[in-house]
Amino acid sequence: MDKLFSQSAIAKELSIDRRTVANRLEHVTPFKTERNAKLYRLGDIVSAFSVETDDLNLTAERARLAKEQADKTEMENSQKRGHSADVRMITERWAAVGSHIKLRMLAIAAKAAPLIVGEPDMQVIKHTLEILILESLSELAGTPPGVN
DSSP: OOEEHHHHHHHHHOOOHHHHHHTTTTTSOOOOEETTTTEEEEHHHHHHHHHHHHHHHHHHHHHHHHHHHHHHHHHHHHHHSSSOOOOHHHHHHHHHHHHHHHHHHHHHHHHHHHTTTOOOOOHHHHHHHHHHHHHHHHHHHHSSSTTO
């Protein structure tokens, strides 16, 4: 019959803390339990202690880092190919475009006021406003985004 070891005996033989032994054997099913003492076979003990958790953590961390680097490279290449764009930059550009349009449209009122003040003919007022609106739209069409 195989010799069985308790957690205390393993800790004493290996000169390590009993809590460390308990942590390593946490997922190992005891071969037998006597008087509240879990007893393990030597083969199960060796298996539990042969896997270095620090090595596993380091390997997992290296794999995570490699994946992050690959993802970063993939995103950079996608941007270079024109398949994706920086959302922050697009948002800033569209905000500038919107602000530019707003300023041009609000300027129509200032330009129109002296031209139509006191004008009784609605057709003249309408025609004057249409000309000013078309001028503003033409200016907007010829102005690069973000330039006031």
